[in-house]
Amino acid sequence: MFILGGTSAKNVATNLANRLQQPLMKTTFKRFPDDEFYVRLHDNIAEEDVLLVQTAYPDQRIVELFLMQDAVHEAGAKTITVVIPYFGYSRQDKKFEEGEPVSARAIAQHISMNADRVITVDPHKEHVLKFFTVPAYSCSAVSSIAAYLKERNTDFILAPDKGAKERAKEAAMLIDCEYDYLEKTRIDGFTVKITPKKLDARGKHVAIIDDIISTGSTMAQSITELKKQGAASVSVACTHGLFVGGAKEKLLASGCDEIISTDTIETEYSKVSTAECIAKILLKTTSHIKN
Numbered sequence: 431m432f433i434l435g436g437t438s439a440k441n442v443a444t445n446l447a448n449r450l451q452q453p454l455m456k457t458t459f460k461r462f463p464d465d466e467f468y469v470r471l472h473d474n475i476a477e478e479d480v481l482l483v484q485t486a487y488p489d490q491r492i493v494e495l496f497l498m499q500d501a502v503h504e505a506g507a508k509t510i511t512v513v514i515p516y517f518g519y520s521r522q523d524k525k526f527e528e529g530e531p532v533s534a535r536a537i538a539q540h541i542s543m544n545a546d547r548v549i550t551v552d553p554h555k556e557h558v559l560k561f562f563t564v565p566a567y568s569c570s571a572v573s574s575i576a577a578y579l580k581e582r583n584t585d586f587i588l589a590p591d592k593g594a595k596e597r598a599k600e601a602a603m604l605i606d607c608e609y610d611y612l613e614k615t616r617i618d619g620f621t622v623k624i625t626p627k628k629l630d631a632r633g634k635h636v637a638i639i640d641d642i643i644s645t646g647s648t649m650a651q652s653i654t655e656l657k658k659q660g661a662a663s664v665s666v667a668c669t670h671g672l673f674v675g676g677a678k679e680k681l682l683a684s685g686c687d688e689i690i691s692t693d694t695i696e697t698e699y700s701k702v703s704t705a706e707c708i709a710k711i712l713l714k715t716t717s718h719i720k721n
């Protein structure tokens with residue numbers, strides 16, 4: 431098997447190559463003067479199984495993914511497994527208003543064109559996997575995040591909304607501590623309202639867990655609530671750290687003690703590796719792809 435690490439997932443690809451003891455492909459990536467992407471593969475991958483790792487976010491990286499898939503296909507690979515650590519557009523998983531696209535489906539269908547199998551990490555909603563027209567699987571980074579938080583002596587887990595409740599429950603079980611959740615109402619893309627609720631957090635080292643930190647509004651409001659109720663420290667942990675629109679500043683201003691993310695999007699806060707969960711699902715589903 432050959433592993434091709436795209437520009438948006440270099441660390442995940444390298445960690446996977448080390449873990450699976452398989453070679454990383456030699457590539458040339460560059461941009462033309464008009465900013466169009468160029469890729470060239472230098473290994474002979476005819477009749478080989480290829481693992482292509484690229485986060486599908488932001489838009490430019492999605493185009494890169496399509497071109498890399500085409501290059502792998504042109505080079506005659508036997509099978510192409512596309513690993514998408516973060517599946518961008520997955521939050522538009524249905525038509526919320528008349529006239530809108532189902533963006534997750536549109537992207538999934540295009541990725542499926544040159545893929546035999548797709549693997550992603552913690553999709554916002556599991557049903558987006560059905561939008562791929564090839565076998566698609568997800569794995570969860572929760573246990574790796576929980577292991578990191580346990581090391582930090584976390585003694586209370588909070589979900590900032592009902593959607594993250596199961597994630598918080600699982601992490602709390604692994605850490606062996608209490609958990610709770612808040613009620614959140616989204617006002618617009620940048621604003622959320624958290625309903626105040628009495629939490630058993632006084633004097634505790636709390637971690638708030640979510641799948642995505644985007645603008646940081648959800649986490650910032652939750653941190654404020656926890657600090658008001660006397661938490662000793664509050665850290666935030668997510669799988670996908672987008673950190674857009676001044677999110678870091680917002681989190682720090684609300685009193686956040688530590689920001690933790692995985693490497694599905696590579697940032698200064700990528701402290702948890704997803705290679706283990708990806709490798710596990712890869713090995714478990716290898717027999718499901720055509721040969």
Ligand code: R5P
Binds near residue numbers: 620622641647649
């Ligand atoms: C939404 O349901 C997600 O799970 C996250 O809570 C949301 O994407 C976080 O967004 P933001 O950081 O902009 O509040």
